[in-house]
Amino acid sequence: MQNTITSLFNIQYPIIQAGMVWNSGWKLAAAASNSGILGLIGAGSMYPEVLREHIQKCKKVTTKPFGVNVPMLYPNIEELMAVIVEEEVKIVFTAAGNPNTWTSWLKSRGIIVVHVVSSVKFALKAQAAGVDAIVAEGFEAGGHNGRDETTTLTLIPMVKAKINIPLIAAGGIATGQGMLAAMVLGADGVQIGSRFVASTESSAHINFKETVINTKEGDTQLTLKELAPVRLIKNKFYNDVQALYAKGTTAEELKVFLGRGRSKRGMFEGDLEEGELEIGQVAGLIHDIKPVSAIVSNIISEFEQAKAQLSSL
Known part of the structure; x- marks a missing residue:
């Protein structure tokens, strides 16, 4: 399944495991990358030396590409970015801040930069800042979100019409059918968060995981x-x-x-x-806690089945 996203990140499937605070440690990121998608370590919940430890542990258990997600509303950003460069991480997703702040600095050091947005306005600003791809995240998403409450179904085609760099859809996607729908709307790939919270390798507490599957x-x-x-x-x-x-x-x-x-x-x-x-x-569609490899396999199988069924519509 090759396209602009798989080529950009050198991965098998155009799926990104979202970097979520308190959920996305090295175990989740490594398991995601080993399953053929892009794993992200969520730096928002980490002090600089904790991030360094997670990056080093991730390197020991995967030879596949992985990245770090950095929400810019958290403190210690300068120290986090320094660790990322020192540890030679090659992919960074930035969020919750101005893409102009770090994009050029990261790209000058050979790092692929992706920025998360929730509107066409900020997608255009991210593109102008020089990012390599954009994640457009709809109102359905968990965690920190956009104020405009624009849903994924409307956000993706609106952003697609205005940008000329790869587009990753996020928000409300946990299945192969959802992935296919996002790509039909113009996305080149998808970012999935909530489904991976309820995974064996997620660093979330079991109490939280069980609450998610009962939501x-x-x-x-x-x-x-x-x-x-x-x-x-x-x-x-x-x-x-x-x-x-x-x-x-x-x-x-x-x-x-x-x-x-x-x-x-x-x-x-x-x-x-x-x-x-x-x-x-x-979360209303998530009913079990599974290993990441099984989750990815299910999503790809659902995607292929849904794509095959389109001809009958």
Whole structure:
């Protein structure tokens, strides 16, 4: 299955395992890369030396390409980027920030740069900054999201019409059918997050993984737009946030309530009451915890079956 995305990253299938905070350690990234897709280490939840350890461990168990996802809204960005260069990582996905900040610096060091956007406006800015590809992520996605609430179904063709570099679709994709639909709309590949949270190799706590596979339609909601929009499973923490909104809370009051480490508490430590539980709407289609290799195999099989069925429509 060769196209611009497989050629860009030197991978077998045009699928990227999303770099998700507290879920995407070296075990997940290596397993993804060994399965023929691009694995990403999620640097957003890591101190610089922790990232270095994950990169080094990943190198020991895979000879395939892998990358690092760096959300630019987190501290220690300079140190994280320095580690990436020192460890000779060749692929970086940036998100939640201005692509002009790091793109030229990374590319001058021989690194492929991909930027994640949630609108046509920012896709054009990323292209102008010189990125090698764009991830366009729809409103359905888990974790930090766009304020405009543009769905993947509408975002992908709108971005495709305006850019001339490879396009990766994200948000609400967990199956081969979803992958095919995104590519019919103009995507050259897909980025998948939530499905890989519920994998054996994910660094998420088992409590969180089991919650994900029991999540149903309507169990997630986008909130905290005043700070950084994030899609969460509705739990006690989520309900407490909504109670603050009902009282007319300010952004500063929200920051005080949130404190530090809520996402770690929920996804990594397994506190299902007081922690942030970030997942996409597509969790309603995820019903089991499987090894990454099985997940990738299923997605490719579903993709090929769905493609074969198109002729009958």
